[in-house]
Amino acid sequence: xxxxxxxxxxxxxxKVDNLLINFTTEFQRLWDSGRSxxxxxxxxxxxxxxxxxxxxxxxxxxxxxxxxxxxSKKVAVVVCEGPxxxxxxxxxxxxxxxxxxxxxxxxxxTTVADCTIWRPIPPDGxxxxxxxxxxREKPSLNVVRCIREDLVVASTVGNLIWSDKSSGAxxxxxAWSICPPIAQNGEIYISPGTFAGVRGYSKPxxxxxxxxxxxxxxxxxxxxxxxxxxxxxxxxxxxxxxxTYIAKLPWFTVIDPVLSPIEQLRTTPSYLLERTDQYVLxxxxxxxxxxxxxxxxxxxxxxxxxxxxxxALVTSIEFDSEWPINVQAPLxxxxxxxxxxxxxSDESGGWSAHAATEVFIVVSKNRTVAVYQMQSNYRLLxxxxxxxxxxxxxxxxxxxxxxxxxx
Numbered sequence: 068x069x070x071x072x073x074x075x076x077x078x079x080x081x082k083v084d085n086l087l088i089n090f091t092t093e094f095q096r097l098w099d100s101g102r103s104x105x106x107x108x109x110x111x112x113x114x115x116x117x118x119x120x121x122x123x124x125x126x127x128x129x130x131x132x133x134x135x136x137x138x139s140k141k142v143a144v145v146v147c148e149g150p151x152x153x154x155x156x157x158x159x160x161x162x163x164x165x166x167x168x169x170x171x172x173x174x175x176x177t178t179v180a181d182c183t184i185w186r187p188i189p190p191d192g193x194x195x196x197x198x199x200x201x202x203r204e205k206p207s208l209n210v211v212r213c214i215r216e217d218l219v220v221a222s223t224v225g226n227l228i229w230s231d232k233s234s235g236a237x238x239x240x241x242a243w244s245i246c247p248p249i250a251q252n253g254e255i256y257i258s259p260g261t262f263a264g265v266r267g268y269s270k271p272x273x274x275x276x277x278x279x280x281x282x283x284x285x286x287x288x289x290x291x292x293x294x295x296x297x298x299x300x301x302x303x304x305x306x307x308x309x310x311t312y313i314a315k316l317p318w319f320t321v322i323d324p325v326l327s328p329i330e331q332l333r334t335t336p337s338y339l340l341e342r343t344d345q346y347v348l349x350x351x352x353x354x355x356x357x358x359x360x361x362x363x364x365x366x367x368x369x370x371x372x373x374x375x376x377x378x379a380l381v382t383s384i385e386f387d388s389e390w391p392i393n394v395q396a397p398l399x400x401x402x403x404x405x406x407x408x409x410x411x412s413d414e415s416g417g418w419s420a421h422a423a424t425e426v427f428i429v430v431s432k433n434r435t436v437a438v439y440q441m442q443s444n445y446r447l448l449x450x451x452x453x454x455x456x457x458x459x460x461x462x463x464x465x466x467x468x469x470x471x472x473x474x
Contacts (some may be wrong), residue, residue, distance in 0.1 A: 069102075070333045075330070077193060078090070078332065078333070078336040080147065080149070080352055081281060081317060081338075081378055082149055083104055083150075083218060083279070083280070083281045083282075083443060084149075084152065084157065084160065085146050085148065085149045085150060085151045085157065085159070085160045086147075086148075086149055086160035086161070086214070086215075086218050087123075087147040087148070087149040088144060088145075088146055088279060088281070089112050089120055089123060089143060089144075089146075089147070089381055090142050090143065090319075090332055090399075091114070091115035091120065091123070091143055091145050092113050092139050092140070092141065092142055092144065092329060092332070093113070093115055093116060093137065093138060093140070093439060094111040094112060094114055094129070094137055094138055094143070095112045095199075095317075096109060096110075096111060096112040096136070096367060097109075097110040097111060097112055097128060097182075097200045097251035098180055098182040098200055098202075099104075099134050099178075100106060100178060100205065100229075100231070100234060101134060101179060102177050102179050103176050103177045103178045103228070103231075103233070103235060104177070104233035104234060104236040104284070105176075105229075105231045105232060105233050105234035106132065106229060106230075106237065106263075107132065107134050108130055108132050108133070108134075108228075108229040108242075108452045109130070109131055109133065109134050109135075110127050110129065110130050110131075110138075110182070110200040110241055111124040111128060111129045111130075111131060111141075112125055112129070112200070112210070113129070113143035113144075113145050115123075115145055116300075116340075116424060117418060118203065118459065119128050120145060120147070122133075122147045122148065122366070123145040123146060123305075124145060124146055124147070124161065124211065124212040125142060125143070125145060125197075125210065125211055125212070126145070126146060126197050126200060126211065126214070126226065126259040126261055126473055127187075127195070127196050127198055127199060127211055127259060127261030127262070128195040128199055128200045128261065128262075129260055129262065130138070130141075130142070130200075130228050130229050130242045130262050130328045131144060131228075132228065132257075133222060133227060139329065139437060140329070140346055141260075141398070142152060142260070142319070142328065142332060142399060143259075143400050143401070144259045144279065146160075146161060146214070147159055147302070151281075157215070158192065158215065159164065159211040159215070160214065160215050160218060161214065161215070162189070162190050162213050163208040163209060163211070163212060163213070164187035164188050164189055164190075164194045164195060164208055164211065164213055165188050165189070165190050165465075166187075166188040166208075167185035167186065167187055167188060167199065167205050167206055167339065168183070168185065168186045169183055169185055169186075169205075170184045170185060170186050170198065170240070170241035170265065171183065171184040171231070171236075171238050171264065171266060172184075172203075172236070172238060172442065173231070173234070173236050174191070174236060174237055174238075174448045175235050175236045175237035175238075176231070176234040176235045176236040177234070177235050178234070180202065181202050181203050182200060182201070182202065182237055182302050183200070183202065183203060183204075183205075184198055184199070184200055184201075184240060184264050185201060185205065185206055185228060186196065186198055186447065187201075187213060188209055190213065192215060192216055193216060194213060194214055194216050194219055194277050195211075195213050195216060195217055195259020196219070196259045196261055196277055196279075197211070197213055197245075197259055197260075197262060197447060198242075198261065198262060198263070198264045199211050211341075214277070214279070217251075217280065218262075218276060218280065219246060219277040219279060219280060220247065220256050220277065220278050220280045220330060220437060221248070221275055221277060222244045222245050222246055222247050222248060222256070222258065222276045222277055222278045223245075223248070224243045224244075224245070224246070224263050224270060224271050224274055224276060224307040225243060225244035225245060225246035225400075225448050226243065226244050227241060227242070227244075227245055227270070227378040228241055228243060228262055228311060229241075230268050230309075232268060232343055235383045236254060237282075238266060238368065239266055240264060240265070240266065241264070241265055241266050241267065241269075241270075241290065242262040242263070242264045243262060243263045243264075243265070243270065243271065244258070244262065244263075244400070245258045245259065245261065245262070245263060245274060245276045245277075245363075245400070246258065246276075246400065247253070247278035247400065247401060247402045247404065248278075249367060249389050249402055249404075250255045250298045250318065250389050250403050250404040251404060251405075252404055252406060252407050253282055253283050253285065253404065253405065253406035253409075254281065254282055254283065254404060255280070255281050255283060255317070255320060255402070255403040255404075255433070255458070256278045256279070256401060256402045256403075257278055257279045257399060257400075257401045257466075258278050258400035259278065259279060259282070259398070260295070260399065260400070263276050265304065267338060270296065270393075278325055278401075278402075280319075281315065283314050283315065283405065283470060284315040285312060285313070285314050285315075285404065285405070285409060286313040286314075286315070286411065287313065288310060288311050288312070288313075289345065290311060291307075291308075291309050291311065291344050291345075291441075293346065293439070293468045293470070294306050294346050294436055294437070294468070294470060295470050296470045296471060296472035297453065297472065298434075298435075298472060299435045299474050300313075302334075302348055302351050302452070303348065304344060304348050304350065305346075305347055306345060306346035306439070307345070308343050308344065308345035308444070309343065309345075310341055310342070310343045310345060311343070311344045312341070312342040312344055312409045313339055313340070313341050314340040314342075314343070314391060314406070315337055315338075315340075315408055316337065316338045316339075316384075316403075317334060317336070317337055317338075317364045317387070318331040318336045318337060319331075319332075319397070319398060319399035319401060320336065320338075320383070320384070320390070320391075320401060320403050321338045321382055321383065321384065321455070321457060322366070322381065322382050322383040323335070323382075323449070324381055324392015324455070324456065327365070327378045329398075329399040332399070333449075334449075335449040335451070338447060338448065338449060338450075338452070338455070339447070339448045339450075340384070340405075340445060340446075340447050340448075340465055341445065341446045341447075341448060342443050342444070342445050343408060343443070343445075343446070344441055344442070344443050344444075344463075345441070345442050345443075345444070346439040346440070346441060346442075347365050347438060347439060347440055347441075347442050348363050348438075348439055349365075349426060349438040349440050349467070350362065350364030350426070350438055351437035351438070352428075352430060352434065352435070352436060353434075353435040354430040354432055354434055354435075355429065355432075356432055357432055357466055358432060359429050359431050359432065360429070360430050360431065361428070361429050361430070362377045362427070362428045362430055362434075362436065363366075363426065363427050363428075364425075364426050364428075365423050365424070365425055365426075366423060366424045366426055366440055366462075366464070366467070367423045367427075367462070368420060368421055368423065368424075368464070369382075369423070369442060369460040369461065369462050370418055370420075370421065370456050370459075370460060370461045371421060372418070372419065372421070374457075374460070375387070375459065376419050377457070378445075378456065378457070378459045379392070381455070381456040382447055382455060382456060383389040383397075384405070384447070385404075386405060386410045386411070386412055386418060387407075387410065387412040387417055387418045387419075387460075388404070388412075389402050389403065389404045390402075390403050390404070391395060391403075395408070395415075396461040406432055410455060411443065411461050417464050418461070419462065420470075424464065426438055426467065428469065430471075433473060433474050434471055434472065434474070435472040435473075435474065436470070436471050436474050437467070437470050438467060438469055439466070439467070439468045439470070440462055440463065440464070440466065440467055441463040441466035441467075442460060442461065442462055442463070443460065443461040443462075443463060444458055444459070444460050445458060445459040445460070445461070446458050447457075
């Protein structure tokens with residue numbers, strides 16, 4: 068077995084409780100199906116340079132169709148034990164397996180080298196995230212780590228990656244991808260990039276697989292102060308805009324139109340989706356009559372389905388559902404969903420409400436009124452604060468604000 072290294076730049080880890088999650092583009096070649104009649108495939112192990120990511124472990128090996136090197140072309144999740152928060156009584160996030168169960172061996176095939184595939188057996192309270200490839204010997208317990216079960220979410224078996232069909236081996240093996248479930252509000256689920264291996268060629272229906280889970284960090288700034296009328300003069304059309312929310316998104320959840328995924332990992336490992344709110348004047352009026360008077364204004368919405376679709380096509384980010392949707396072969400298989408309050412997706416009508424609305428206000432004599440609507444502007448920014456694509460705007464119809472002044 069030989070090692071193929073590719074220099075990479077260390078990035079900040081994602082911290083989930085006392086688990087640290089990072090990524091590597093460096094892999095060790097373990098075994099390939101060469102000289103057999105099976106389809107070409109190679110097994111790899113994530114092998115980050117110790118000086119870049121010290122203390123990081125693989126969650127399981129990868130099987131990739133073909134025999135070409137994947138160094139600096141693919142990305143794998145690696146994990147490390149992190150510090151515990153405060154007076155946390157939780158046990159370690161990671162644990163080595165207590166043993167391995169052999170699933171397959173290449174005996175009988177015409178491949179150059181021998182290969183065995185093993186399923187890690189986790190200790191109580193932990194789960195195994197993938198399989199391990201070895202030669203004839205049982206792997207060392209130190210080549211992989213299991214994850215504490217509260218840090219993962221149950222997942223499903225996805226598509227077939229490779230099978231040893233026609234290899235000549237006396238045992239049959241099929242290797243399947245791992246698909247995370249639909250993400251819940253404000254969360255991201257990440258497939259570790261490993262595979263589920265079983266004896267035989269039928270898709271397993273009872274095998275439980277797992278994905279890592281994390282929350283989308285959301286910075287909440289002080290909310291805007293609603294405008295107040297102080298006289299009968301014409302009020303300001305636009306009140307001061309303030310950034311009220313900032314969602315931090317890991318690189319793999321964003322399509323960047325000018326950066327490849329590997330470039331994203333190395334240059335902007337996280338993106339900021341900023342929401343800036345602003346009160347916009349709908350209309351104002353002063354009643355000089357001796358009796359009450361009715362004023363009417365039209366409230367226009369700035370959001371359109373076309374702008375939302377265009378934003379999603381460029382970035383993959385969906386505001387009113389999970390993402391990615393219709394994205395072909397993402398480098399990291401994941402499911403994400405923005406916080407509903409941040410994304411305005413929990414409001415009546417939400418992003419689908421485009422029609423203007425009439426507002427009627429009955430104003431007593433000698434009183435001045437003004438009606439404002441809240442508008443939200445979203446910008447997606449790289450770490451260097453450059454903007455990824457055009458802005459996205461939303462009219463919050465649940466936040467119409469009425470202010471009065473008595474003369």
